[in-house]
Amino acid sequence: MPTLEPGAKVRVRLDWPEARGPAHIRTPHYVRGREGTLVRSLGEFRNPEDLAFARPAPVLPLYHVLFSAKDLWPDTRPEHDVLVELYGSWLEAL
Amino acid sequence: MKWEQYPEERVFAALRSVLSAKGLVTDAEIFETIAVTERASPEQGARMVAKAWVDPDYRALLLRDGTRAAELLNITMRGAPPLGVAENTPDVHHLVVCTLCSCYPRAVLGYPPFWYKSVAYRARAVRDPRGVLAEWGTVLPESTRIRVVDSTADYRWMVLPLRPANTEGWSEERLAKLVRATDMIGVTVPKVP
Structure with a gap:
């Protein structure tokens, strides 16, 4: 998992773990596969996807990632932004 | 008599005593959490x-x-x-x-x-x-x-x-x-x- 710095362009993994079985996911469906800009690091937290099932939970970096609404929903008028907390395990550096 | 028929205070007290006896949480901790929640x-x-x-x-x-x-x-x-x-x-x-x-x-x-x-x-x-x-x-x-x-x-x-x-x-x-x-x-x- 790469360490990401503020200003980095990132893509959210296009993945649907809930299609493979029971899952607890804090990555909203509307950002998966979409590109945004990392604006700040929020520290490190234990992976909620494991905590929810009482499994050993590794610590993950948590980031604030900013998306333009037009990159999420092309028909958005007028334009706005959406700021989302995402774990490093869901992000790919562009 | 089913537990639902007891007054809620008795159910709450019974639950507290079990949690306390098991060493999970004390009465004082529970009442402090209630006070914090009510202040929020x-x-x-x-x-x-x-x-x-x-x-x-x-x-x-x-x-x-x-x-x-x-x-x-x-x-x-x-x-x-x-x-x-x-x-x-x-x-x-x-x-x-x-x-x-x-x-x-x-x-x-x-x-x-x-x-x-x-x-x-x-x-x-x-x-x-x-x-x-x-x-x-x-x-x-x-x-x-x-x-x-x-x-x-x-x-x-x-x-x-x-x-x-x-x-x-x-x-x-x-x-x-x-x-x-x-x-x-x-x-x-x-x-x-």
Whole structure:
């Protein structure tokens, strides 16, 4: 998992773990596969996807990632932004 | 007799005694948590906002470390998720939502309002924030960019609203009375009545 710095362009993994079985996911469906800009690091937290099932939970970096609404929903008028907390395990550096 | 037929105080006392006997949690801890929960209300967040409006150093701390800023005003944050604060400016207006469930900064705003947890608010806030704001009677200049904060993970978020005009010289206490939970979620902005 790469360490990401503020200003980095990132893509959210296009993945649907809930299609493979029971899952607890804090990555909203509307950002998966979409590109945004990392604006700040929020520290490190234990992976909620494991905590929810009482499994050993590794610590993950948590980031604030900013998306333009037009990159999420092309028909958005007028334009706005959406700021989302995402774990490093869901992000790919562009 | 089934347990549902006992008075709730007896059920609560029985549960406490079992938890205590198992060494999981003491009576004192339970009653302290109840007291902390009952103290949590939008008045706490409003005190933080008002102080940030009059004290630049506090404002800087609030934006850097919301949890510490709350504790400085004797708000109990132990056990609460970290608090982040999004600062409104003339150029950027923040609107907080939790599209996944109903994450809310309870320690400083109390219980979330019913509509905050509704599927309609959660779906529409991210897609059409200006439309949602208009229904609250909140119309912002077109030049103000709306930034929706989707509270998806370990932080809880509140908005630091813009201080209303014509409040020069007001005390913190008087300013705090202007600030409502909806202002700190971002569906409304504080106004002088």
